[in-house]
Amino acid sequence: MADEIPFRREMAFDYGRVDALSAAVRRLVARNPGPFTFRGTNTYIVGRGRVAVIDPGPDLREHRESLRAALAGEEVTHILVTHTHRDHSPLAGWLKAETGAPTFGFGRHGSGRPGEKVEEGGDTDFAPDVRLADGDGVEGEGFALQALHTPGHCSNHICFVLAGERALFSGDHVMGWSTSVISPPDGEMRAYMGSLRKLLARADAVYYPGHGPPILDPRPFVAAVIAHREERERQILAALSAGARTIPEIVAAVYVDLPEALLRAAARSVHAHLIHMVETGRARAGDAPGPESEYAP
Secondary structure: OHHHOOOOOOOOOOOOOOEEOOOOEEEEEOOOOEOOOEOOOEEEEEOOOEEEEEOOOOOOHHHHHHHHHHOOOOEEEEEEOOOOEOOOOOHHHHHHHHHOOOEEEOOOOOOOOOOOOOOOOEOOOOOOOEEOOOOOEEEEOOEEEEEEEOOOOOOOOEEEEEOOOOEEEEEOOOOOOOOOOOOOOOOOHHHHHHHHHHHHOOOOOEEEEOOOOOEOOHHHHHHHHHHHHHHHHHHHHHHHHOOOOOHHHHHHHHOOOOOHHHHHHHHHHHHHHHHHHHHOOOOEEOOOOOOOOOEEO
16 A cells, blocks of 8 residues: 555755756745645756746745745746646746746646536636646747646646656656545546556656655656555445445545544545546445445445
């Protein structure tokens, strides 16, 4: 299970300090640590002189001032957003006003599932100046990035590939310190698994995630995350077969000794798995597979 995923939780950094991760990539960590953000959100600066900023981060005064200092003497030409959760995109508006650089992203929050109600925690103010589809390129002075649409964590999630370094900015799709929360309806397990397999077919050398340290051997890591999710669904099916019928009953059976602060996230993840299992004929719901529904094998 999760213990088999080769998590890496050691991370050398200081808040306000810019760390060079490669010749082209620097990282600044926002001071918004928590159970879902680890040490904080990673903001990346790509290039030198005329640069791109990936995930400007949460709207915190300290992070805003740190980012301003980190960019002193350079020109921001592109502002890129992996997805519209409030720990990633809100500072994009300030940075655009500060620099005049256009913003790039898949679309507004929930735009990958039009007409659906989306979960709380989204940045509904962000609307990219340039909408990126899967495979679209973004070129700057000395760098070239390609967008990969990777829905699952949320429907408008994209990763960015840095040509020349075989590096992928993985946002919250794949993180080295923890698994990602999949929260329906905007979060979708079937899409998430498909996006994981999409990355598994690639040959990237390193991932730079939205939280935590770089993932230095990505393909075995992604394979382990896929195996973990598949095993989780086998555990849920076993709980259903043993008589569990509601999401709280399944959470109690599957997540043993889970801290109370994480129970809500576990319930959302179980709900996402159950929707996927109903869609693929491995479970059934008395009505539509909602958070209050009763389930059976």
